[in-house]
Amino acid sequence: MRESLFIKRNQDKWKVFEQHISKKNSLSPSKLADLYLEITDDLNYAKTFFPEGKAFSYLNHLASNYHREVYQDKTTGVRKIVDFYTRDFPLLFYKYLPHLAVAFGVFALFCLMGAYSTKTEISFVRSILGDGYINQTLANIEAGDPMAVYKKMNQVDMFLGITVNNIRVAITAFVAGIIVGVGTLLILMYNGIMLGSFQYYFHTHGLLWESFRTIWIHGTLEISVIVIAGCAGLVLGTGILFPGTYSRLLSFQRGMKDGLKILASTIPFFVIAGFLESFVTRYTQMPDALSLVIILGSLTLVIYYYVYLPIKLHNQYNHAELHRIEKEKGSR
Numbered sequence: 001m002r003e004s005l006f007i008k009r010n011q012d013k014w015k016v017f018e019q020h021i022s023k024k025n026s027l028s029p030s031k032l033a034d035l036y037l038e039i040t041d042d043l044n045y046a047k048t049f050f051p052e053g054k055a056f057s058y059l060n061h062l063a064s065n066y067h068r069e070v071y072q073d074k075t076t077g078v079r080k081i082v083d084f085y086t087r088d089f090p091l092l093f094y095k096y097l098p099h100l101a102v103a104f105g106v107f108a109l110f111c112l113m114g115a116y117s118t119k120t121e122i123s124f125v126r127s128i129l130g131d132g133y134i135n136q137t138l139a140n141i142e143a144g145d146p147m148a149v150y151k152k153m154n155q156v157d158m159f160l161g162i163t164v165n166n167i168r169v170a171i172t173a174f175v176a177g178i179i180v181g182v183g184t185l186l187i188l189m190y191n192g193i194m195l196g197s198f199q200y201y202f203h204t205h206g207l208l209w210e211s212f213r214t215i216w217i218h219g220t221l222e223i224s225v226i227v228i229a230g231c232a233g234l235v236l237g238t239g240i241l242f243p244g245t246y247s248r249l250l251s252f253q254r255g256m257k258d259g260l261k262i263l264a265s266t267i268p269f270f271v272i273a274g275f276l277e278s279f280v281t282r283y284t285q286m287p288d289a290l291s292l293v294i295i296l297g298s299l300t301l302v303i304y305y306y307v308y309l310p311i312k313l314h315n316q317y318n319h320a321e322l323h324r325i326e327k328e329k330g331s332r
Contacts, residue, residue, distance in 0.1 A: 003050045010042055014062065021065050033092075033257075037250060039063060089265050091317065092258060094310040096235055103230040106185055107192040107223075114196025122204065125197045134201075146207050147214045147284040155278045163274030166222060167267065170229035174236065174263050177255075181237020188230045195223065213291040214284050218277035220298035225266040225273070228306060232262035269302070 017035050043063055046056035093100075117124045126134050140148040169187075176183025202211035239255020240248065280294070 001049070003046075003053045003055055006042075006046070006050070007055050013038060014042075014059070017066075018062060021062070033254070036066065037246065037254065039066075041250075084261075085265065085268075087313065089261060090305070090309040090313050092261060093265070093306065094314040096231060096258070096262065097307065097310065099234045099238065100228065100231040100306065103184075103188060103227050103234055107188045107227050107230065110189045110192030111196035114193035114198075115200040116196075117193070118197040118200040118204075122201075125201045128194050128197045129201075137201075141205055141207070145284070146202070146205070146210060147281075150214070150277070150284070151282045155282075159274050159278035162277050163271055166226075166270045166274060169226060170232075170263060170266055170270065173226065173229040174232045174259055177233030177236035177259065178240070179237070180241050181234050184230050184233030184237060187233075188227070191223075191226055210284075213288055213295070214281060216295045217281045217291055217298075218273050220295050221269050221273035221276070221302065224299075224302040224306075225269045228266050229263060232259040235259040235262060272298075 013035060017039055020032065020035075039059065039062060043056070043059040046053065046059055050056050114128070136149065137146065140146050145151075169191075173184055173187045176187055199208065199211065202208055236252075236255045236259040239251045239253075239259075243251035246254065276294070276298075
């Protein structure tokens with residue numbers, strides 16, 4: 001390919017990238033990341049075939065300016081973190097809502113299968129939760145305090161142990177995605193079966209509501225973010241399986257980077273879930289209304305942050321871009 005044809009084919013996207021750097025337009029984090037990868041590919045191509053040409057010099061200058069912009073952004077400290085959680089991540093996550101739907105669907109399906117398996121064969125729950133846990137639960141039920149397991153441990157030790165363990169499970173669900181997503185699906189399947197069999201076991205003892213209003217005080221956030229960590233693993237897996245127009249290595253790197261961002265978004269939720277389980281769940285005699293407020297509030301928070309906010313910001317961004325384009329056309 002001649003250099004002139006190479007420039008002609010790619011100059012429009014170069015211009016968009018240049019306008020972002022010069023603050024003449026604003027790109028969403030996901031679109032900016034995709035465009036930057038294309039720019040670096042073009043830079044490598046120009047370096048290989050036109051090392052002394054204008055295209056290489058221009059693209060090298062463009063990439064250098066972008067690096068300086070990124071470096072300056074990193075100096076903003078707390079503001080950068082706030083922007084990540086309130087704007088950058090929700091905009092990025094919009095394109096992964098289908099992955100979230102798949103992760104939730106798999107988890108919900110095997111949750112039902114766990115409940116059905118326990119219904120048809122009560123001993124199934126022992127193979128999933130273990131004899132020790134079941135025997136202890138039976139002893140607590142006979143003692144008149146079926147949720148006593150949440151009261152025995154020191155609050156601070158319990159908080160630290162639970163939070164670290166939940167984060168470990170989330171990391172495992174993400175890293176397992178490297179096995180082209182199969183590992184992540186298996187983890188979602190196992191956790192779904194465990195939850196379904198667990199809840200149905202309490203149902204067999206006439207304690208479904210008692211267990212629900214107690215366990216889901218912390219479980220709403222805990223289970224939700226395990227599903228979201230599963231979504232991160234699927235992002236990693238599909239990055240390997242479906243590279244699209246990118247090389248498989250580059251697609252894997254993009255999947256790893258975006259998956260890590262999704263994983264990072266769950267950490268505050270795991271901390272809140274650990275706090276609720278350690279300091280709130282143990283009060284098993286709290287009014288039903290208060291339990292429901294906490295459960296519904298937690299569910300609303302998750303849906304707002306991972307579904308509503310990404311859609312809202314995406315639509316706002318598209319509306320702003322459309323307005324800018326129409327304004328530019330009107331000024332010509």
